[in-house]
Amino acid sequence: MTKAAGAPQLRKGVLGPLVLALLEERERYGLEIVRELASRDLVASEGTVYPLLTRLQDAGAVESEWIVSERDRPRRFYRLTGAGRAELAAFRTDWPAFTRAVESILTRGDSPDQRREVHP
Amino acid sequence: MTKAAGAPQLRKGVLGPLVLALLEERERYGLEIVRELASRDLVASEGTVYPLLTRLQDAGAVESEWIVSERDRPRRFYRLTGAGRAELAAFRTDWPAFTRAVESILTRGDSPDQRREVHP
DNA sequence: GCGACTACTTTGCATTGCAAGGTAACGTGC
DNA sequence: GCACGTTACCTTGCAATGCAAAGTAGTCGC
Secondary structure, eight states: OOOTTTSOSTTTTTHHHHHHHHHHHSOEEHHHHHHHHHTTTSOOOHHHHHHHHHHHHHTTSEEEEEEOOSSSOOEEEEEEOHHHHHHHHHHHHHHHHHHHHHHHHHSSSOOGGGOOOOOO | OOOOSSOOSTTTTTHHHHHHHHHHHSOEEHHHHHHHHHTTTSOOOHHHHHHHHHHHHHTTSEEEEEEOOSSSOOEEEEEEOHHHHHHHHHHHHHHHHHHHHHHHHHSSSOOTTOOSSOOO
């Protein structure tokens, strides 16, 4: 299956909420988020995620804190705020309607022998 | 927060393929495509679609032709090319993997207390 | 010290979506 | 004819997003 080059800019506008979803689980630092997304072919570089985190913080959706431990090197950890949770909830609400709308258009003149869907 | 009503910028990067899918069915003209997308809350204005059609044509995914009939006023109709079909096929291939990846992240710490079943 | 690795940051660019405004052709009513 | 509304197309200018690339530090192993 086509990898990174495969999905053009599908990602656009989705990354923000995805980062929020990752932070819902627990606090994370920048590179950790990059790796998490990259492992799912959803993002390519740090140049995307770090500015995004800054924007999310400016928007009040996340807050951050430098954490210096003795085991690891200093890292800036991001945590979801109440506003961030609300935004994530809104996205979870909108997402199904969006994919349904896309698929309603996508599966029209769809190839004849592509019917692999479940039928009772 | 700032992301107000409807689907924020989920649309980004998806509109191109959707237009191709609409043209797969039959030839269409600009405003017709705008209305088709708007009826599904997928786009707001002509300022999005007309430049997009121009880009698709420059990319060789569609071709266009002025059609002047006696019933209607002159319209520029767009038609899918071979390259456009290929691009659409690639999108149909990538789309499920994309939504799966998104949902794998979205449904993790998902609904923490979302009992659909009322218990006494 | 030197290199490799981690982690964060910044710059600059291309693409995308959109509102707003503009042009032109056609039909209806006066 | 002429004004007006409608349809259809096009263009300009801007903001947001994604990303490569390059830069800054701190840490570890040698």
